[in-house]
Amino acid sequence: MASAAAPAVPTPAPPLEQLRHLAGGLRLLLPGVRVGEAQETTKEFSRETFWRRLNEAAVRVSREATTLTEVFSRLPLPPPSSQEAQRLCEQVHAAITAIIAVYYSLPKDQGITLRKLVRSATLDIVDGMAQLVEVLYNTPAQSPENNDLISCNNVWVACQQVPQIPRDNKAAALLMLTKNVDLVKDAHEEMERAVEESDPYHGLLNDDEEDNSDNHGDEQDHVLGCPNNQDSYWSEKDQELIIPCLALVRASKACLKKIRISVAENGKKDQVAQLDDIVDISEEISPSVDDLALSIYPPMCHLTVRMSAAKLVSVLKKALEITKASHVTPQPEDSWIPLLINAVDHCMDRIKELTQNELEL
Numbered sequence: 001m002a003s004a005a006a007p008a009v010p011t012p013a014p015p016l017e018q019l020r021h022l023a024g025g026l027r028l029l030l031p032g033v034r035v036g037e038a039q040e041t042t043k044e045f046s047r048e049t050f051w052r053r054l055n056e057a058a059v060r061v062s063r064e065a066t067t068l069t070e071v072f073s074r075l076p077l078p079p080p081s082s083q084e085a086q087r088l089c090e091q092v093h094a095a096i097t098a099i100i101a102v103y104y105s106l107p108k109d110q111g112i113t114l115r116k117l118v119r120s121a122t123l124d125i126v127d128g129m130a131q132l133v134e135v136l137y138n139t140p141a142q143s144p145e146n147n148d149l150i151s152c153n154n155v156w157v158a159c160q161q162v163p164q165i166p167r168d169n170k171a172a173a174l175l176m177l178t179k180n181v182d183l184v185k186d187a188h189e190e191m192e193r194a195v196e197e198s199d200p201y202h203g204l205l206n207d208d209e210e211d212n213s214d215n216h217g218d219e220q221d222h223v224l225g226c227p228n229n230q231d232s233y234w235s236e237k238d239q240e241l242i243i244p245c246l247a248l249v250r251a252s253k254a255c256l257k258k259i260r261i262s263v264a265e266n267g268k269k270d271q272v273a274q275l276d277d278i279v280d281i282s283e284e285i286s287p288s289v290d291d292l293a294l295s296i297y298p299p300m301c302h303l304t305v306r307m308s309a310a311k312l313v314s315v316l317k318k319a320l321e322i323t324k325a326s327h328v329t330p331q332p333e334d335s336w337i338p339l340l341i342n343a344v345d346h347c348m349d350r351i352k353e354l355t356q357n358e359l360e361l
Contacts, residue, residue, distance in 0.1 A: 001045065001334060013082065015082060016088050016137045018086060019137035019269070022089040023134045026096060026126060026133065027130050029096065029097070029100060030123065030126055030127060033103065033122055036103075036104060037104075038105070039105055045107050047167065050166060054103070054118070057099035059159065060095045060159075061125055061129065065132055065155040071084070081239045085233040098125055100126070103122040110168025111168070111172060111276060113275065113277045114332050117165050117174075117175070121161055121165055124161070128157075131154060132155055164237070169269065169272040169275050173267065176262055177278075177279065177282055178260060179254065180256055184249065184286050185253055189248060191242075191296070192246065194297075194354070216345050238298065241296075241300070244309075244348075244351050245351065248309055249292065251347060255285070256322060257343060259282060259319065263275065263278065266327065266328040271326075271327050274327055275328075278319075278323055282319055285319060289313040292305070301323055303353070315347075317344065323337070
């Protein structure tokens with residue numbers, strides 16, 4: 001009686017096909033990380049253990065990225081065998097799923113702001129590895145380009161950022177508040193520069209105006225489709241309205257700075273929900289400042305400026321009220337909050353006054 005034949009072992013796909021499949025698999029992981037919830041567990045959370053595991057997982061991903069690049073871009077050696085490629089791809093996938101699992105182990109009660117930072121770092125690592133794999137299967141081994149190494153460097157950079165992530169929600173909140181202060185500061189400086197130069201578009205529309213004003217005034221009106229007319233400049237009424245708008249942006253910067261100082265001096269690591277609330281509302285200030293800044297560029301619509309200013313004022317007051325009601329303001333009667341609210345109201349009153357005629361039309 002003949003013995004039963006052993007089951008056939010499936011032959012691994014060609015190396016480049018395995019890379020293509022791996023890249024697709026990594027891309028499929030990204031949506032889950034973006035919306036994934038923390039894993040429920042009865043175990044007590046150990047912050048020290050979590051950060052040790054996350055750092056070790058990042059080191060592992062970086063090492064696998066290096067190995068994959070070296071094997072698939074080694075010249076003049078031949079490409080890896082199908083079996084070797086399979087082993088490498090499995091190791092990369094395992095390293096990526098491991099660091100995702102560590103992220104999922106961070107409970108919500110450690111702070112939403114902190115979780116967002118860890119999630120962002122994890123997404124950068126997964127995306128960087130996917131980019132690397134895509135470059136390796138798209139770029140022939142004989143190519144003189146070093147795109148694979150550049151992409152691999154993105155993975156290394158993302159992994160090296162992991163030890164720099166704040167270790168608690170208070171530190172995470174301070175980092176985000178500092179970023180928002182810088183964004184508003186940049187917007188304010190750009191507005192001031194445009195006003196000081198009386199040239200909102202920094203000369204981009206009329207580079208040749210001085211050279212041609214005597215002989216070619218009419219011809220210059222539509223050079224390269226750029227109008228040379230009053231739509232490119234501020235009227236006297238526009239300039240008058242810009243003054244309280246700038247003051248409102250300065251007040252926005254002052255609000256964020258004071259909130260950041262209050263969190264730094266009085267914030268408690270265990271008050272994660274209140275810190276998250278402060279960060280959430282503070283992150284609305286910079287986009288609202290940007291909207292106001294864009295609205296003052298000519299041709300200026302005064303009603304749009306008024307609406308943008310009103311939206312910013314609403315966000316600022318809400319941020320100040322949330323801060324006032326939180327533990328970072330141990331003395332709610334502290335004078336800086338009412339002072340800033342008064343300053344914001346004064347700016348808005350002036351903007352309303354200057355745009356009242358437009359409202360009545």
